[in-house]
Amino acid sequence: MTEFSVRLANRPGQLATLARILADANVEVEAFAAVADDGNSYVRFVVTTSHLARRALEAAGMGFQERDVLDTFLPRGTGSLAHAAEGLADAGVNIDSMYLLHTSSEGFHFAVTVDDAEGASGVLAG
Numbered sequence: 001m002t003e004f005s006v007r008l009a010n011r012p013g014q015l016a017t018l019a020r021i022l023a024d025a026n027v028e029v030e031a032f033a034a035v036a037d038d039g040n041s042y043v044r045f046v047v048t049t050s051h052l053a054r055r056a057l058e059a060a061g062m063g064f065q066e067r068d069v070l071d072t073f074l075p076r077g078t079g080s081l082a083h084a085a086e087g088l089a090d091a092g093v094n095i096d097s098m099y100l101l102h103t104s105s106e107g108f109h110f111a112v113t114v115d116d117a118e119g120a121s122g123v124l125a126g
Contacts, residue, residue: 002047003044003097004053004057004064004065005042006042009041028047046101067096071110084124090123091123094115
């Protein structure tokens with residue numbers, strides 16, 4: 001999976017335009033987050049078809065950043081998120097973004113971006 005980050009003006013229609021660009025390119029969004037601050041909207045979304053998203057954003061002339069995403073699962077129970085976050089912190093790994101993809105009776109499926117994927121993989125696998 002890949003995360004794309006796009007900055008938009010914080011005004012009506014901007015998110016609709018981005019969503020239409022992705023839809024017309026047959027990009028299926030797995031996870032999505034948007035935050036507005038000081039006249040801008042910061043939009044991050046996760047896809048499995050990064051080549052389609054990249055091509056669509058480039059064709060639309062939209063600036064973006066992209067990053068690889070770690071796919072992880074945390075079991076249900078008190079403290080599983082704390083345990084994972086503490087493990088990453090202890091390994092010196094900074095969490096840049098985290099998306100809840102879905103939940104089940106067994107636990108939580110997350111997509112995570114970090115500043116050190118290699119360092120995080122051992123923590124999140126255990």
